[in-house]
Amino acid sequence: MRFMILVKANADSEAGVMPSTELLAEMMQYNEELVKAGVMRGGDGLHPSSKGVRVRFDGKQRTVIDGPFAETKELVAGYWLWECPNRESAIEWLKKAPFDGGTEIELRQVFSTEDFGEALTPELREQEDKLRAQTESLA
Numbered sequence: 217m218r219f220m221i222l223v224k225a226n227a228d229s230e231a232g233v234m235p236s237t238e239l240l241a242e243m244m245q246y247n248e249e250l251v252k253a254g255v256m257r258g259g260d261g262l263h264p265s266s267k268g269v270r271v272r273f274d275g276k277q278r279t280v281i282d283g284p285f286a287e288t289k290e291l292v293a294g295y296w297l298w299e300c301p302n303r304e305s306a307i308e309w310l311k312k313a314p315f316d317g318g319t320e321i322e323l324r325q326v327f328s329t330e331d332f333g334e335a336l337t338p339e340l341r342e343q344e345d346k347l348r349a350q351t352e353s354l355a
Contacts, residue, residue: 225292230265
């Protein structure tokens with residue numbers, strides 16, 4: 217099972233405040249444990265929303281909205297993509313993360329092709345498999 221772990225933004229991350237050397241070292245050690253255990257598939261921190269945009273889709277119209285975005289608690293400051301045998305395993309890994317100070321991290325399961333049932337026709341499944349193989353070969 218794949219899981220997306222979303223690190224919520226806070227006032228510091230939105231202000232562009234970089235983590236301390238101590239926190240970076242702790243995070244590197246944690247990430248190394250995830251990699252050695254075969255859990256981590258990817259992850260990065262994100263620049264503040266002031267450097268981002270949102271695109272609103274309405275019919276054929278596309279509207280670009282420049283950041284920053286007001287609701288800090290609704291923003292993402294970073295993410296991981298993990299592969300774990302089950303939700304409980306992912307939760308146990310997340311509990312080991314070197315966060316403090318009321319930080320909230322969101323863990324959500326990523327859809328697999330099986331989750332789409334009959335709506336994912338054999339032709340669409342074949343196309344998905346090809347795209348996934350191409351993506352993995354680029355990594």
